[in-house]
Amino acid sequence: MKLKDKPFSRFNSADKATSESKDAEKPLFEQYEKWLKDSLGIEISNGVKTQYEYITERIKIDFEKKSLFWISLMENLIDIHENYKINTNGYNLFNDPSKKPEFNTKPFDSFLLKTYRKNILENDNFPKEPNGGWITPKNWMSRTNDLVRTRFVVKYIDGVSYLVDQIITQCEQWVVT
Template sequence: MEKPKDIEGFKIWYEKKFNSKIDQPKKNYYDQVTQALKQQISTSNFWTGFTDELKELSHEYLLTTQYEFMASAIQTPELYLKPFNSYIDKLFRKNVIDNKNWPECPEGGWYKVESSYNRIKDLVRTSFVVKYLDGVELLATKLERFGAQTGNNIVVSFEAREHGYYAAHLDVGFQLEIPKMSWETEAIYCSFEIQITTQLQEVLKKLTHQYYETRRLDLGTNEQNKKWQWDYKSEEFTANYLGHILHYLEGMILEVRDRRK
């Protein structure tokens, strides 16, 4: 079977491969599952208890540096659900674009619409925006320690990607109940994702988000795409290097700030 090159081709491939359509009933079921995940996470001891921890960290940071820790008022951020279309995009990437075993299944088996909720880590996600670069690691460490107290395993990764993306990602593990298609429930172990980024990187992300969403679904077969570092007229060149420049500037800002202390 020919390798899908876009999302529409993936839907056709999926139907032929598994004799199952990506249709409205599957979207309805997905919405039920993700709403159940969000409700349980939002009322968990981990999520409801962290606000006080965040206030304590912000107070300590202000006393130590004489600068505010957060980019806005201290509050627990909103939890967001991955839209169904984005979920299908992720399955396309996992099954096809990032699948080094193609035409065989990726490691761990095929990612199917109705049974991959425990494998996709950002169905429920949120983000914290700190003012300065040093706040990213401080907050990640605070969240990791608090997770240990509430029994939630947290995996932290500090992202520094070629295309200029810088942020900390935390996968917070939960044992949760989800509805089955038979209207019973089942327990699954899944994660929700917390991103921690700086104020400047958050502004850049909003400016370039749509561009990167398009690029992530590109199979990258065009030779020109592999040499964006030399195509100074391309959107990729501008967006990617702007991310690296901002990261460097943030480091310099901290250095100047610390010298003034």
């Protein structure tokens, strides 16, 4: 089996010998949509992709505009920045504390790759369903935890732990788990 013919994998070379035989019957990612259709009767149509994009965009908008936790955190961002400056003798936490972090949705192709990893590559029961069942359009929104994401950029490495502590405090105030 040539390396380019192997299923997409995060195995390192030490795992190669054991992964070759285990993955031999697993489809390549390029074959995944056909496998979904042939094995599970699921067609990844434009409608499925559009539905995914609509739902993830709604999650993003709702979180940005309606989450009391997020709204409160954004209102406190300048205070968090100023407290950091006080605690560090004038060093800034952010380059621009008035700039709010942007949310991004996971692109559909990246999301489909994740379902491939869960359904095929990391499935020790393959060709049977993985523990917890197949991840399909009927359940994939509730079975995936990183559909919407954001990123904070701090100027200095110690700012990471400081900001994490502040976010944890906000989570505790809003009982976010």
